[in-house]
Amino acid sequence: MEPFKSHQGLVAVINRANVDTDQIIPKQFLKRIERTGFGQFLFFDWRFDDQGNDRPEFELNQPENKGASILVAGRNFGSGSSREHAVWALADFGFRCVIAESYSDIFYNNCFKNGVLPIVLDSDTIHQLMDRKQNQADFQLNVDLASQTIVGDDGLKIEFEIDPVMKQPLLEGLDDIGQTMKQEEKITAYELAHKMAPVSQP
Amino acid sequence: MISQAPQTMFQKIWDQHLVHKEPGRQALIYIDLHLVHEVTSPQAFEGLRLANRSVRRPEFTVATPDHNVPTTDRLLPIADPISRQQVETLRENCKEFGIKLYDLDSINQGIVHVIGPELGLTQPGMTIVCGDSHTSTHGAFGAFAFGIGTSEVEHVLATQTLPQTQPKTFEIRVDGELLPGVTSKDLILYIIGQISTSGGSGHVVEYSGQAIRNLTMEQRMTICNMSIEAGARAGLIAPDEITFEYLRGRAHVPQDFEAAIEKWRQLPTDEGAVFDKQITFHANNIAPQITWGTNPGQVTAVDACVPNPSDFSEEHEQQSAAAALEYMGLQPGTPMTEIMVDRVFIGSCTNSRIEDLRLAASLVNGKQVHERVNAMVVPGSGVIKKQAEEEGLDVIFKEAGFDWREAGCSMCLGMNPDQLASGERCASTSNRNFEGRQGKGSRTHLVSPSMAAAAAIAGHFVDIRNLPSEKS
Ligand code: SF4
Numbered sequence: 001m002e003p004f005k006s007h008q009g010l011v012a013v014i015n016r017a018n019v020d021t022d023q024i025i026p027k028q029f030l031k032r033i034e035r036t037g038f039g040q041f042l043f044f045d046w047r048f049d050d051q052g053n054d055r056p057e058f059e060l061n062q063p064e065n066k067g068a069s070i071l072v073a074g075r076n077f078g079s080g081s082s083r084e085h086a087v088w089a090l091a092d093f094g095f096r097c098v099i100a101e102s103y104s105d106i107f108y109n110n111c112f113k114n115g116v117l118p119i120v121l122d123s124d125t126i127h128q129l130m131d132r133k134q135n136q137a138d139f140q141l142n143v144d145l146a147s148q149t150i151v152g153d154d155g156l157k158i159e160f161e162i163d164p165v166m167k168q169p170l171l172e173g174l175d176d177i178g179q180t181m182k183q184e185e186k187i188t189a190y191e192l193a194h195k196m197a198p199v200s201q202p
Numbered sequence: 203m204i205s206q207a208p209q210t211m212f213q214k215i216w217d218q219h220l221v222h223k224e225p226g227r228q229a230l231i232y233i234d235l236h237l238v239h240e241v242t243s244p245q246a247f248e249g250l251r252l253a254n255r256s257v258r259r260p261e262f263t264v265a266t267p268d269h270n271v272p273t274t275d276r277l278l279p280i281a282d283p284i285s286r287q288q289v290e291t292l293r294e295n296c297k298e299f300g301i302k303l304y305d306l307d308s309i310n311q312g313i314v315h316v317i318g319p320e321l322g323l324t325q326p327g328m329t330i331v332c333g334d335s336h337t338s339t340h341g342a343f344g345a346f347a348f349g350i351g352t353s354e355v356e357h358v359l360a361t362q363t364l365p366q367t368q369p370k371t372f373e374i375r376v377d378g379e380l381l382p383g384v385t386s387k388d389l390i391l392y393i394i395g396q397i398s399t400s401g402g403s404g405h406v407v408e409y410s411g412q413a414i415r416n417l418t419m420e421q422r423m424t425i426c427n428m429s430i431e432a433g434a435r436a437g438l439i440a441p442d443e444i445t446f447e448y449l450r451g452r453a454h455v456p457q458d459f460e461a462a463i464e465k466w467r468q469l470p471t472d473e474g475a476v477f478d479k480q481i482t483f484h485a486n487n488i489a490p491q492i493t494w495g496t497n498p499g500q501v502t503a504v505d506a507c508v509p510n511p512s513d514f515s516e517e518h519e520q521q522s523a524a525a526a527l528e529y530m531g532l533q534p535g536t537p538m539t540e541i542m543v544d545r546v547f548i549g550s551c552t553n554s555r556i557e558d559l560r561l562a563a564s565l566v567n568g569k570q571v572h573e574r575v576n577a578m579v580v581p582g583s584g585v586i587k588k589q590a591e592e593e594g595l596d597v598i599f600k601e602a603g604f605d606w607r608e609a610g611c612s613m614c615l616g617m618n619p620d621q622l623a624s625g626e627r628c629a630s631t632s633n634r635n636f637e638g639r640q641g642k643g644s645r646t647h648l649v650s651p652s653m654a655a656a657a658a659i660a661g662h663f664v665d666i667r668n669l670p671s672e673k674s
Contacts, residue, residue: 017518018399018497022636027617031284033244033291045638074518076400082335084351102400105435106349113353165228180361186222187363190232199258
């Protein structure tokens with residue numbers, strides 16, 4: 001798993017609530033059996049018109065958001081379908097960090113599996129970030145996970161909360177499955193206690 | 203003897219499945235049943251192969267193709283080559299890893315959340331996961347059932363466990379009785395409208411109260427199914443005699459069924475147990491519901507009007523409402539019953555079970571689908587389709603002008619050819635009215651099966667409480 005330690009990048013703002021995963025990656029792109037290459041389809045129906053041309057009004061098509069790697073959005077981001085493709089698309093497009101008031105639980109978990117840091121901030125602070133971006137098109141943030149701080153290139157400093165049990169594996173970029181497999185004895189003991197036949201593992 | 207503190211049902215299930223807990227790490231919980239479908243699993247199997255890992259408990263893993271499958275002739279190959287590849291990939295993965303697959307030629311094929319309960323795989327007290335958010339459906343049996351991402355699918359395949367942070371608990375009690383014409387679909391839409399699409403976030407919701415206890419298993423599944431639309435991690439309903447009778451005799455229930463029942467009786471929340479959050483509703487305040495917007499919380503009563511964005515107090519709600527009304531092509535103040543529909547879809551893991559089909563058929567019987575409307579019924583599984591045909595429901599639908607299809611997700615998300623054209627308006631018994639959900643530019647109104655059936659006949663929404671047959 002890709003670790004997240006710190007990241008400096010351009011901020012893009014999508015000031016909408018309830019951005020669901022059907023919008024982040026529409027269903028027609030879920031048929032692929034690969035894990036890569038989803039960035040080109042990110043927000044597809046919002047980004048492109050029927051002819052495949054950019055919709056100029058969509059936030060990520062605007063020049064000041066080109067090359068952004070930190071996405072600031074409204075509340076309940078990533079709601080709806082469990083599709084991890086949504087995070088794959090965001091990451092493949094170049095986003096390393098999302099900042100929103102809240103997330104759906106599944107989307108939030110999926111971020112951690114892909115080296116994307118989802119930060120929760122209160123509404124006032126989110127609006128503060130949105131205002132700064134409005135006033136400064138090239139507004140950048142530096143996000144540091146270990147110290148749980150966000151620093152703006154204009155000197156703005158924000159601290160954020162994150163559950164230490166989620167933070168640590170992301171910092172270390174550990175392979176989750178490998179970590180769990182170290183508990184093999186515990187899993188086997190559980191299975192035996194619940195009268196399950198032993199598993200012959202390679 | 204010191205008696206133990208009263209516990210919630212969720213806490214009991216959690217404790218029973220705890221494999222390991224150490225400071226600074228998420229808890230490791232055991233997974234009893236893992237359901238798999240074609241869309242969210244290929245990358246997980248590929249991950250196993252790359253790391254040279256096997257499936258730890260293939261016997262606790264069950265797969266079926268549902269999202270991509272055509273609902274027309276099953277004997278023909280799937281026309282879309284990428285859909286076909288995904289279904290074939292599932293087939294090959296199941297073969298390679300020794301997983302039971304209910305394939306397209308099986309009567310047991312169907313929407314994964316429909317076939318789990320139907321086969322008796324879903325049982326009280328279990329932990330159940332699937333790479334699909336509507337796994338919450340299975341909570342109707344008193345199982346902790348939740349949707350996961352593909353990385354987690356891989357994790358469960360490899361280890362039969364999952365690291366999890368313990369969610370909080372939220373009791374939603376519904377007192378009283380639902381009025382005639384009001385279904386469990388209306389109840390859950392109403393609840394989501396009240397607590398919003400993020401109201402359950404971080405919580406496992408337990409539904410309780412008289413209105414819930416009165417529901418059949420299929421109606422309870424509709425409630426738990428849409429817990430995810432309220433943002434909840436999972437939904438739960440305590441098992442009772444209705445649950446046990448539903449399960450009795452099903453293919454995969456424990457052999458010593460009476461002993462299992464005794465165990466299941468211990469599950470319900472203890473008297474005096476405390477939830478992190480609690481809210482009570484009254485069933486008799488609830489009318490049939492229709493969504494008017496682009497998320498399931500944007501919902502109102504059938505006898506109300508399309509709201510005005512300025513009716514909402516918070517700025518983000520006003521913005522969302524304005525954008526939704528524009529997308530939906532609706533004017534504030536329009537009575538909901540004046541909204542015309544082009545399409546009707548009866549199906550999905552929310553409302554495609556036999557009782558849903560019976561209910562819809564009862565409103566359709568002897569009538570004709572409105573000439574402007576294109577209507578279809580997609581049963582949730584091959585078994586439901588067969589049973590409906592034995593009861594003659596297919597004839598009722600077909601004579602009225604409905605399409606009668608093979609089982610699958612179909613127009614709930616339109617990954618197969620069943621889609622709305624841009625701008626088409628649909629009365630749908632599914633669970634999501636997101637922009638483009640049923641096809642690019644599609645306009646979805648979520649309703650109960652009876653409301654959908656009535657709209658198919660009238661060509662617009664109707665208050666089914668005013669139909670002659672509903673008056674008693
Ligand atoms: S019927 Fe719809 S909501 Fe249910 S599993 Fe299929 S696509 Fe998902």
